[in-house]
Amino acid sequence: MVLFRCCLVVFFAQLVAGYFFDFSRWWGWIPLGLAVVLPIVLNRRPASPGTPPAVEVDPPVTGRWSALNSPADKVPSHGTRVYGQAYAIDITAEPEGRARPGFGWWPVVRRNRDFPAFGAPLLAVADATVVRAVDRNRDHLSRNSFPALLYLLVEGMFREMGGPGQVVGNHVVIDLGEGTYAMYAHLQRGSLAVREGDRVRAGQLLARCGNSGNSTEPHVHFQLMDNPDLDVAHGVPFSWRGVGVPGNGEVFSVDEPAMP
Incomplete structure (x- = not known):
């Protein structure tokens, strides 16, 4: 989740910087793509072994x-x-x-x-x-x-x-x-x-x-x-x-x- 938050921060930072500096904004889609994929991977992980009863x-x-x-x-x-x-x-x-x-x-x-x-x-x-x-x-x-x-x-x-x-x-x-x-x-x-x-x-x-x-x-x-x-x-x-x-x-x- 720390990596997920970092990806979001990088995406928005590049989005804003693109209005002031001349570089390709396509690089911003990389951290955004990771931010989308990471929660999917985390949500699909199985519950921890030996999950206790209620x-x-x-x-x-x-x-x-x-x-x-x-x-x-x-x-x-x-x-x-x-x-x-x-x-x-x-x-x-x-x-x-x-x-x-x-x-x-x-x-x-x-x-x-x-x-x-x-x-x-x-x-x-x-x-x-x-x-x-x-x-x-x-x-x-x-x-x-x-x-x-x-x-x-x-x-x-x-x-x-x-x-x-x-x-x-x-x-x-x-x-x-x-x-x-x-x-x-x-x-x-x-x-x-x-x-x-x-x-x-x-x-x-x-x-x-x-x-x-x-x-x-x-x-x-x-x-x-x-x-x-x-x-x-x-x-x-x-x-x-x-x-x-x-x-x-x-x-x-x-x-x-x-x-x-």
Whole structure:
């Protein structure tokens, strides 16, 4: 993925330089071609030998939610294995009495507070240690329309050049032990309730759902992986206690944890 980002940077650098210097722009198609081929090769690679069975953890949210891009329907769930996403899942809030704005032509963008997931608390799925906690990225307007989706595709290329941190936006990674890490992505800016090095208990507040990074609307991106470094991580299957792995479009509910 580092080579992939370098290829994109070289392509755009040559594209810009071609307007100021006299040289053949055909050379720029070489790094662009590599940038296209590399993800295909990475996505076709088999899963790492000895892939463990699903790791059972608590759900990262409470309330009523629906699943998108679920590994229950296909693997890799997001169409790619890079950044440890092979078994990742997206979920968005679907509370009773409040409809989530649909995808369409208009309005082109919406404010984040129009979506019920925005600001929802995200909880530790197990006793763990925080190894990464970032919340400096802004929460942008939604991209849940056809015109905005086209913009997102172009925006995504530039985010890729910035590295995985620009793709996942604000995020938390916690070490569950035994070589398994959980990541929560697209967090709300300024919502972190923990810092790197903190020891957390299952059910403890980590942050809140936002719309940072490469995201169409406020939602939770959750995944387990075998390394906290997204450039080298492989995905690990998960199962949520009492829920399992919800399929695409499946609505599920999680009760509030009982107070001690």
